[in-house]
Amino acid sequence: xxxxxxxxxxxxxxxxxxxxxxxxxxxxxRGSIAAAGRSMGMSYRRAWxxxxxxxxxxxxxxxxxxxxxxxGGGATLTPLGFALVARFRAVxxxxxxxxxxxxxxxxxxxxxxxxx
Amino acid sequence: xxxxxxxxxxxxxxxxxxxxxxxxxxxxxRGSIAAAGRSMGMSYRRAWxxxxxxxxxxxxxxxxxxxxxxxGGGATLTPLGFALVARFRAVxxxxxxxxxxxxxxxxxxxxxxxxx
DNA sequence: TTTCGTTATATCCGATTGACAATAACGCAC
DNA sequence: GTGCGTTATTGTCAATCGGATATAACGAAA
Numbered sequence: 001x002x003x004x005x006x007x008x009x010x011x012x013x014x015x016x017x018x019x020x021x022x023x024x025x026x027x028x029x030r031g032s033i034a035a036a037g038r039s040m041g042m043s044y045r046r047a048w049x050x051x052x053x054x055x056x057x058x059x060x061x062x063x064x065x066x067x068x069x070x071x072g073g074g075a076t077l078t079p080l081g082f083a084l085v086a087r088f089r090a091v092x093x094x095x096x097x098x099x100x101x102x103x104x105x106x107x108x109x110x111x112x113x114x115x116x
Numbered sequence: 117x118x119x120x121x122x123x124x125x126x127x128x129x130x131x132x133x134x135x136x137x138x139x140x141x142x143x144x145x146r147g148s149i150a151a152a153g154r155s156m157g158m159s160y161r162r163a164w165x166x167x168x169x170x171x172x173x174x175x176x177x178x179x180x181x182x183x184x185x186x187x188g189g190g191a192t193l194t195p196l197g198f199a200l201v202a203r204f205r206a207v208x209x210x211x212x213x214x215x216x217x218x219x220x221x222x223x224x225x226x227x228x229x230x231x232x
Numbered sequence: 233t234t235t236c237g238t239t240a241t242a243t244c245c246g247a248t249t250g251a252c253a254a255t256a257a258c259g260c261a262c
Numbered sequence: 263g264t265g266c267g268t269t270a271t272t273g274t275c276a277a278t279c280g281g282a283t284a285t286a287a288c289g290a291a292a
Contacts, residue, residue, distance in 0.1 A: 001127070002124050002126050003124075003125045004122060004123070004125070004207075004211070005123040005124075005125055005131070006120060006121070006122050007120070007121040007122075008118050008119075008219070009118060009119045009121055010118050010226075011117070011226075015121070032267090032268065032269085033268085033269070034267085034268065034269080035268095043250070043251055043252075044269090045250080045251075045252085045271090046250065048270075048271090049250095059226075060226075065268095065269065065270090066258095066259090066268085066269080067257070067258045067259075067268070067269045068257075068258030068259030068260070068267095068268075068269080069259050069260045069261085069266095069267090069268080070259080070260045070261045070262085070265095070266075070267085071260085071261095071266075071267060071268070072258085072259090072260095072267030072268025072269075073258070073259080073260095073267075073268040073269055074267095074268070075268090080225065080226075083222075084222070084225075087218055087221060087222040087225070088222075090218045091120070091215045091218045091219065091222075094211075094214040094215050094218060095122070095210075095211035095214055095215050097214065098211055098213065098214035099207045099210050099211050102203055102206045102207045102210060103124070103207065105203060106124070106199075106200070106203040106207075107127075109196065109199050109200075109203070110126075110127075110174055110175075110176075110196075148237085148238065148239085149238085150237080150239080151238095158281095159280070159281050159282075160238095160239090161280075161281075161282085162279095162280065162281080164240075164241090165280090181238090181239065181240095182238085182239080182288095182289090183238065183239045183240075183287070183288045184237095184238075184239080184287075184289030184290070185237090185238080185288080185289050185290045185291085186235090186236075186237090186289080186290045186291040186292085187236070187237055187238070187290085187291090188236060188237030188238025188239075188288085188289090188290095189237075189238040189239055189289080189290095190237090190239090191239080
């Protein structure tokens with residue numbers, strides 16, 4: 001059964017897709033960019049670049065970062081970050097539901113015996 | 117105003133996105149892989165690879181190719197190819213409509229004065 | 233049988249990507 | 263002020279991607 005994969009193209013530049021959103025969710029769950037990256041099999045550098053891009057695309061920060069401290073610091077989502085994740089998942093659900101009938105039709109066309 | 121970009125993940129393997137669909141439309145409009153690729157600023161190699169991938173993903177051909185002939189040959193869409201394009205565009209329209217309200221909400225959250 | 237523009241295919245090479253590694257800065261707990 | 267684990271940042275390198283190029287095969291029309 002086919003599934004949808006969806007990205008949002010923002011205002012002038014910047015794309016938000018499943019990867020960045022999952023990274024944000026992992027940051028929220030684990031409290032650091034490093035831990036979030038590890039959980040996704042991603043290098044710290046890569047995870048840091050994605051966060052940098054996210055914070056740059058919006059005027060406001062999506063991820064708040066703290067350096068230093070007893071445990072070295074960490075990162076958390078700002079209210080905007082939480083809102084972004086929630087909205088993206090909502091768009092995903094709405095799109096998937098709306099596309100369901102079309103995807104089923106597409107699948108049946110693939111499964112049909114050759115008529116071409 | 118943000119917009120959606122959408123891909124369909126097929127049964128076991130294979131992804132269909134805006135690029136392959138536009139290529140199919142150009143093949144239908146121009147009658148050859150080479151001309152379709154040129155119209156999209158794409159090398160023939162790239163266009164040929166995408167067609168190869170498309171034909172491989174489905175059991176049946178999406179693009180029918182003819183070599184030789186007075187004008188060298190050409191390529192056309194099979195009924196499955198036309199159906200694929202139509203279905204993909206239908207999914208796009210349905211998803212965009214369903215996501216519209218969420219995208220507007222997301223945009224307004226970005227535009228709001230900082231409350232974080 | 234020659235011509236023609238396409239499909240088909242391989243080779244080369246520069247650009248891009250992303251991992252790996254190293255290093256500095258940071259600031260709270262101890 | 264020392265230790266710790268994170269964030270921050272840079273450099274190197276292998277792998278991958280895709281463009282450019284070259285060449286063969288093809289077959290209908292002239």
